[in-house]
Amino acid sequence: MLTIIFSTFLLFTIVMCFVRIEIGISMFLFYSILVPFLKFFSLGQNIFTLLMLLALLVNYNYKTLIFKPLKPFLFLYIAQFIIIPFHNDVTYDFQLNMIRIDFMRTILLPFIMINVMNRDPKAISIFTNTILVAIVLASIYTILLTKLYGINPYLMTILPLSGEEFNEGYALAENGGRMFGRISGVFPHPMTNGLFLSLASLFIFTLIDIDNLRKNILNIILFLIVVVSIMVMGVRTAIGALVVGFSILFYYEKRFKNVYSILIIIAIVFVIIHQIPGMDRYLSSIVDTESTEVKGSSIELRFIQLQGGLDAISQNYLFGKGFNWTGFYNTVHGEHPVMLGFESLLLVILCNNGFIGIIIWIVMLFQYLKLIIQNFDLKNIAIMLALVAIYLVYSIITGEYGYMKYFLIFYVIIWAKGKEIVGGAKAAFVN
Numbered sequence: 001m002l003t004i005i006f007s008t009f010l011l012f013t014i015v016m017c018f019v020r021i022e023i024g025i026s027m028f029l030f031y032s033i034l035v036p037f038l039k040f041f042s043l044g045q046n047i048f049t050l051l052m053l054l055a056l057l058v059n060y061n062y063k064t065l066i067f068k069p070l071k072p073f074l075f076l077y078i079a080q081f082i083i084i085p086f087h088n089d090v091t092y093d094f095q096l097n098m099i100r101i102d103f104m105r106t107i108l109l110p111f112i113m114i115n116v117m118n119r120d121p122k123a124i125s126i127f128t129n130t131i132l133v134a135i136v137l138a139s140i141y142t143i144l145l146t147k148l149y150g151i152n153p154y155l156m157t158i159l160p161l162s163g164e165e166f167n168e169g170y171a172l173a174e175n176g177g178r179m180f181g182r183i184s185g186v187f188p189h190p191m192t193n194g195l196f197l198s199l200a201s202l203f204i205f206t207l208i209d210i211d212n213l214r215k216n217i218l219n220i221i222l223f224l225i226v227v228v229s230i231m232v233m234g235v236r237t238a239i240g241a242l243v244v245g246f247s248i249l250f251y252y253e254k255r256f257k258n259v260y261s262i263l264i265i266i267a268i269v270f271v272i273i274h275q276i277p278g279m280d281r282y283l284s285s286i287v288d289t290e291s292t293e294v295k296g297s298s299i300e301l302r303f304i305q306l307q308g309g310l311d312a313i314s315q316n317y318l319f320g321k322g323f324n325w326t327g328f329y330n331t332v333h334g335e336h337p338v339m340l341g342f343e344s345l346l347l348v349i350l351c352n353n354g355f356i357g358i359i360i361w362i363v364m365l366f367q368y369l370k371l372i373i374q375n376f377d378l379k380n381i382a383i384m385l386a387l388v389a390i391y392l393v394y395s396i397i398t399g400e401y402g403y404m405k406y407f408l409i410f411y412v413i414i415w416a417k418g419k420e421i422v423g424g425a426k427a428a429f430v431n
Helices: 002-019 021-034 045-059 068-082 092-119 122-147 153-162 168-172 190-205 210-232 236-253 255-273 279-284 299-312 325-333 345-375 378-398 404-419 423-430
Strands: none
Touching: 002 021, 002 045, 002 153, 021 045, 021 092, 021 122, 021 404, 045 092, 068 092, 068 345, 068 404, 092 122, 092 325, 092 404, 122 190, 122 210, 122 404, 190 210, 190 236, 190 378, 190 404, 210 236, 236 378, 299 345, 325 345, 345 378, 378 404
């Protein structure tokens, strides 16, 4: 029954993409955040993806489509595609199929969103409100799960529909020092929940006018809810990424002039947090490398894993073992004896694409910096720097498990809001 309900919702989504594309894409944005799989009757994900592309072309002439905001990320995929022939550890067919799947899953929705917002400025508000509703549901459900200690009724119900199972043992995190276990919320894994909520907290904070807090009470309340959900979900990386991201935001945007308003918000957060028994020990474990209160990967283990990555590509330091070799290894062999689940973006890049892969990512990041510096004022540059910092810090510490698609969703909305696509502002998308 649930499968039919989800498929029917997706059918209406596709219909709306042809009738009113901004509404259809908003529906798919909502679905892609809150439902951890895509199953369109018995047709499969590829058909749905192709129909979305067709709807975009029907609504807009292909000659008017814009790519500018996504250029750095298009370069990333093109460069990885070009070096596929230099890998020998996985077949070319496998690599081509994986890069196609990853590209469509990561780039397609942000690409369509940015084009819709470029043609219809009203879509900016629609997408913003849609993602805010999704954030409310994801964060409140995360907080509610603190009462269930490892149980997640939503995921236990719907994950089997996609052939997966909810890992109660991992979620419970028994003897791991986490008061409420590891909470996945509406996402298939706690780490995905942590990444999404970290990005969401920054996104909501940018909607708050620090100079006029009284008129922003709803956004402040939502911001506090998201921060609390991050604190209780049992993923310390989310807290660390949050600290780095907001430090960059405050420094570059010069929000120190509003220090009193900021301190008020921070004080409220800490008052709420310290009402939770054991939270002080949990938070202190983030900076205490010798802490035994909360168990997790140590710095020493990370260096051992990095050496394991270098050993793995010793036959091809330059190009590595092949696109998504890490995913292939996990599927076929399970955890690696040294690198475990390849729990670092750096490790994933190194194993899959070698030193050339690291260079490709560095070039992509430089392109990203150049792009935002050329197109935005200091305030929006600060926001986008903080956003990418959260993504990078989080991924370097935990790995890359499809996180970029969430980063890009927030990124294109922030891009569009920063440009305020009306009249002459459209030129900023295409020049």
